[in-house]
Amino acid sequence: IFGRVAVCGAISEYADPGKRAAPDMVDVIYKRITLRGFLAFDHLHLYAGFISATSDHLRHGRMRAVEDISTGLEWVPSAFAGLFRGDNVGKKLTTGGARSTAAGWRAMETKQPSPPLLQQLRRRKWVVPLLASFFISSLLISAFVFSSSSPFFAASSLSRQALLLLSFSQIPSPGGDELHFVESKLRLPPPSGASARPVPRLAYLISGSAGDGGSIRRILRALYHPANQYVLHLDLEASAAERLELVTVIRDDPVYTRFGNVRVVARANLVTYRGPTMVSNTLHAAAILLKEGGDWDWFINLSASDYPLITQDGTMSYPII
Numbered sequence: 001i002f003g004r005v006a007v008c009g010a011i012s013e014y015a016d017p018g019k020r021a022a023p024d025m026v027d028v029i030y031k032r033i034t035l036r037g038f039l040a041f042d043h044l045h046l047y048a049g050f051i052s053a054t055s056d057h058l059r060h061g062r063m064r065a066v067e068d069i070s071t072g073l074e075w076v077p078s079a080f081a082g083l084f085r086g087d088n089v090g091k092k093l094t095t096g097g098a099r100s101t102a103a104g105w106r107a108m109e110t111k112q113p114s115p116p117l118l119q120q121l122r123r124r125k126w127v128v129p130l131l132a133s134f135f136i137s138s139l140l141i142s143a144f145v146f147s148s149s150s151p152f153f154a155a156s157s158l159s160r161q162a163l164l165l166l167s168f169s170q171i172p173s174p175g176g177d178e179l180h181f182v183e184s185k186l187r188l189p190p191p192s193g194a195s196a197r198p199v200p201r202l203a204y205l206i207s208g209s210a211g212d213g214g215s216i217r218r219i220l221r222a223l224y225h226p227a228n229q230y231v232l233h234l235d236l237e238a239s240a241a242e243r244l245e246l247v248t249v250i251r252d253d254p255v256y257t258r259f260g261n262v263r264v265v266a267r268a269n270l271v272t273y274r275g276p277t278m279v280s281n282t283l284h285a286a287a288i289l290l291k292e293g294g295d296w297d298w299f300i301n302l303s304a305s306d307y308p309l310i311t312q313d314g315t316m317s318y319p320i321i
Contacts, residue, residue, distance in 0.1 A: 203229040203296040205285040207271065208304035210237040213246050215304035222308055226259045229293035231285045233265040243268065263288060 204223060208216045216232055224230070232250070234243050247264050256262045265288070269281045282301055289296065 199225070199227060200298060201227045201229070201296040203231075203286075203289045203293055203299045205231050205233065205282060205289075205299070205301045206304070207233045207235070207281065207302070208238070209235050209271070210239065210242070212238070212304035213242045216246065217249060219302065219304065219307060220262065224255070224262075226261065228261060229289055229296050230262045231265060231288055231293075232262065233281065233285060234268055235271040235281075236268050237270075238268070261293075263292065 202225075206216050206219055213234065216234070220230060220232065232246060234246060243264075250256050250262050250264055265285070269277065269284060271277050271281050285301075286299060289299070
């Protein structure tokens, strides 16, 4: 109310005596001034100072629109300071602001906020996620504390632990004695006669190259045991005659023929001893032993240059084996 009276009195005092200020003009000027932040009661006397600075334009009808009065508010603080000093600086500043167009006022209203204001807005974006995360974490901590202290939750946790332990036990199916887990199938009963055979059953691969036929036969005779399985291999560097001689010796031996546990690889492989061919040769021999060799416990890969220092029966006397 005091602001409207001050503006109306100022316009009535400095305007043309024949033209009184219209009420809507007073309302518009008051709204513009209040939007710019001059609504404080201490600044009521500044309204009259602003109108006095623009009195010349009001008398001569140079104000083209009410918005031109509001554009002068950009220079109002400097104009007020000049009016209090008693010079014409404030009047000139206010008059220059009054000459501004309505487009300038709209541009000032839509100008971008200052960098400090943008930083404040960006900082405020982190407030909501921070509060939400703090609230959720506090809920989880409270739930954990209450679950550990409450007897009901303690009993439920014990029941869950019991179910977890039972899940690893052997639970029979409703249809019969069949078990649900694979671990039970691994616990197969030992084969018949295994307890009467304390000597382990070994599977040997003895490989050689050209000129190693005699060394292979020597190693075979030193390592031979009726319970073991043997695969002999001469690679492609050996001649066909040498390979045929090895097959003939194994076939004519009465001990090897009786137990039938010595085999010669008919389709020889190329072995370089420094690449994947050695691995493929070992896998080939293991496949033959798994298919035709029967039951055995250990697989041993030897070459023609190897020779045992003790027999298999002497090896069993050491506790490390």
